[in-house]
């Protein structure tokens with residue numbers, strides 16, 4: 001009897017009971033974070049992905065064709081199908097944007113002349129209001145999701161707006177495009193414009209409907225889904241105590257993640273003290289309403305006191321560091337080194353459109369600058385708390401924040417964030433030699449470490465030949 005294997009699906013010989021179909025194999029360089037300080041660069045490595053999108057094997061130091069062929073034949077994968085990376089190409093885990101506002105995309109690159117509260121009133125709320133119209137959302141959201149994928153964002157944590165239908169549409173779209181995403185219908189029932197506000201009851205009811213809708217979009221496979229709902233009180237300024245209490249209860253009932261904004265801007269913090277005079281600080285306001293747990297992501301955390309940071313650590317919430325936004329609307333500079341030293345989870349966010357760039361590469365660069373600004377101001381002030389041995393964020397740390405750090409914030413660190421066997425393959429195939437590449441490589445000077453560093457500081461989407469989510473190619477320069 002002759003068996004014909006389905007194209008692209010092959011079985012490992014010795015494990016016939018539990019067929020482990022291999023759908024893709026790469027041979028070349030892998031770069032990923034094992035810890036904040038340990039950036040591993042594996043050259044001459046074979047990485048195989050199974051048909052469920054998980055990493056099935058990693059074979060290091062495959063130095064000759066014979067060894068390569070032996071390994072490949074064990075997995076019954078045709079040698080000619082192996083994707084061989086050039087010396088100027090490598091695989092990197094996909095970027096995780098832990099905080100972005102999908103509806104604000106049309107404003108990206110504009111309106112940087114006002115601080116937060118004025119900026120919200122003048123530019124942001126009027127635009128967000130437009131998403132009561134599905135046809136408006138249909139013009140913006142597909143462009144945004146395509147652009148984020150093209151920039152290498154394989155997972156995004158989105159704020160939508162207060163509108164149920166267009167928030168549902170965003171969730172459907174993220175699923176259709178194959179991105180991993182957390183989508184939040186925004187909650188706002190006070191201190192907001194008359195034509196962009198909801199009642200507390202509506203807000204809670206629509207949020208519950210939204211959660212059920214998103215949970216039903218996709219059946220969970222082995223505990224893993226691509227699209228998740230996330231509870232999204234905009235910030236404590238625009239949510240009543242009653243609303244925050246109810247959202248805290250919903251989060252418990254559905255075991256949901258939560259996202260909001262915390263301690264971004266001094267005027268905002270002062271307003272919070274006026275609104276909640278009986279509570280000692282901004283972080284405690286959220287804690288008091290049951291909104292802080294290990295699945296909570298708070299954007300910014302620029303001006304936190306030691307007491308607040310202790311509470312954050314205790315509740316194990318994550319901080320989404322959004323340096324472009326912090327610079328662009330002059331909110332302040334977050335001391336990420338301090339957060340990391342204190343054991344607080346940190347990821348990166350673009351915070352469109354407070355942040356003008358959709359690219360996590362730009363967030364990495366701005367996080368680097370922000371950490372240098374903190375260092376230079378502290379040195380000037382002779383600040384004792386300065387960590388002298390590692391003053392500003394290093395390349396391994398920045399890479400970690402953009403990948404594994406983000407995975408920790410979204411509680412998917414066992415599933416994505418780096419290349420370990422059994423994890424899902426969310427990855428970027430980076431090509432330093434791409435057409436019109438913004439970086440130049442010099443063979444005599446540039447080893448793979450330098451090429452990687454050049455990509456982080458000079459590269460862009462032109463260098464992203466392929467973008468994969470759960471083993472499936474979803475974007476990249478050679479998709480078209």
Ligand SMILES: O=c1[nH]c(=O)c2nc[nH]c2[nH]1
Pocket residue numbers: 101116120124234235261264325351354
């Ligand atoms: O950067 C921000 N963008 C927003 O849309 C927002 N809303 C509350 N606080 C905010 N901060």
Ligand SMILES: [Zn+2]
Pocket residue numbers: 099100101261299351354
């Ligand atoms: Zn934000």
